[in-house]
Amino acid sequence: MVPTRRHDTMICVIPPPAESAKGSSARSAGPVRPSAGDAMKGCAPPAARIGSGLLLVEATAEPRRCTAMWYVGLDIGLKWHYVVVMDGEGHIHQQQRLPNDPLVIQRFFETLEGPAKVVLEATGNWVAVYERVEPYVQEVLLAHPLKVKAIASARIKTDKIDATTLAHLLRANLIPQAYIPPRAVREWREIVRHRAFLVRLQTRVKNRIHTLLAKRGVTPPGHSDLFGVAGRTWLTTLALPDPYGAMRTRYLALLERFAQQIREVERTIDATVQATLEARLLETIPGIGRYLALLILAEIGDIHRFPDPKRLVAYAGLCPSTYASGQTLRHGHLTHQGSPWLRWALVEAACHVWQAPHSRLAQLHQRLCQRRDVKTARVAVARKLCTILFAMLSKSEPYRDGPPAPVIPLGASDAARR
Incomplete structure (x- = not known):
């Protein structure tokens, strides 16, 4: 036996023992192959390899560990x-x-x-x-x-x-990756979506009450809110035959239960917004309250994953579709790709920019309504909100409303517009 050392592996050369004719034919068949289990682990076993006239036995000092990915x-x-x-x-x-x-x-x-x-x-x-x-x-x-x-x-x-x-x-490193938000952001998403689910159930129950009144031919009085204090008092005292009276009672009980659960979720949202700086920054934008601030922040996640505002607009699905082939270039409707929750939140905020009528966002909405329809104006304001959100979250700054843009007549020249 002639021992040699290669790194930490001991290789022993042993002359082969005398074999019968059957053993010689087996030896000439070729080298010993690793088993299927060793191939699964990606490592060759410390097995004997038969060469010409010598038996090589490889013995490692410690068991091998597979390093293949x-x-x-x-x-x-x-x-x-x-x-x-x-x-x-x-x-x-x-x-x-x-x-x-x-x-x-x-x-x-x-x-x-x-x-x-x-x-x-x-x-x-x-x-x-x-x-x-x-x-x-x-x-x-x-x-x-x-x-x-x-x-x-x-x-x-x-x-x-x-x-x-x-x-x-x-x-092949060809996976089109989707964003994996951290655990805290995933929890925020669940909270805001749970509130949206409860509100939708509440709306469905209210619509059932309206349908019940229509079936009985009852016209509600001129209350500003049928489900406010005065409206609920009228609904409770309204005389309806069975089974409509019992259905009315159950629907009102469901509304009360939904309102209680929504208040509990809103308390959790308020506490989360108070403890999050980015959410408090978003509250400074006209039309965005605590719920929309947390929803927008939960859907965006890390703002630094977007290299520019255009990518954020595309993620919200607020950019027009494009068809370009040769000399043909057409722009169509919105792509509606990306996050539907973020798109809904931005459009919802655009519907409430009138709460600050002197802000630039409200004036932009007013100017667009004069030339286009209300729906187009809201989408344009939502797109503008995307660029504002990107700048605010990237710089960690609150919303600052600048001076209003000058009103230029439609027939003005390009020089006057500049």
Whole structure:
């Protein structure tokens, strides 16, 4: 035995023992291949390699650790997930169907030896899967479903094909990433959307009361708000036959319950806004209160992920669609891409800029209403709000209303406009 040392590995050269004819034929068949389990781990086993006339035995001082990167495509669903594990060369080493069980998912990713990157699409339950997988892998990427479809669409769609496509795109660094907000921002989104859900339920109950009165041919009195103090008193004392009277009583009880829950959520929103500097800055804009301030901040997240205001406008879906081919250039309606919640909040704020009639935003809205319709004016003011928000959050400054812009007649020349 002739020992030699290479780094921390001891290589022993041992003359082969005498073998029978059967053993000689087996030896001439070629080198010993690693097993399937060792190939899955990406490491060759410390096995014997047969050369010409010598037996090389490689013995390491400590067990090897796999350093190859695994690329995992995860197609998630409500009950089942499909996972594909791939190496850097595109070879699939493992693929299986996993139930939507936290313990099963944790056990699977704990058994992966070596660093791993995981990609999953931004579907309805991605947050829960992301929080379960993140502690056990090196990185988790969130893919934009619409852009993934544009890059790699397949005529036949299965969970296995989707997971394999995601793994290939991740290995090639072609994943169109979606923004993963921090945990605090995700909680803000849940709070403001929960309030919006309660308000919508409250509105549906109010509409049911209006329908009930219309069925009985009852015209409400001239109250400014049918569901205010005087209006509720009139509804309570209104004589209605059964079953309409019982339905009226249940609807009013539901309204009271919804109002109580909305007040509880608003107290949480008020406390969150008070503890957040950016939200207090947004409150200085005319037409934006505490609820809209937190909603806008939750949908934007980190303002520095947008390089310029145009990207923020595009994220809000307030930019016109464009078709350009050769000498043809057309602009159409809004793209309606990005965050629908942010777009709704900005348009809602544009509807209330009249609360500060001397502000530049209110005057812009008034000038646009004189030339175009009200809907177009509101969208234009919402787009202007995007640029203002970008400057405020980037510089951490409150809203400052400058002097009003000079009113220039429509027939003025370009020199006068400048």
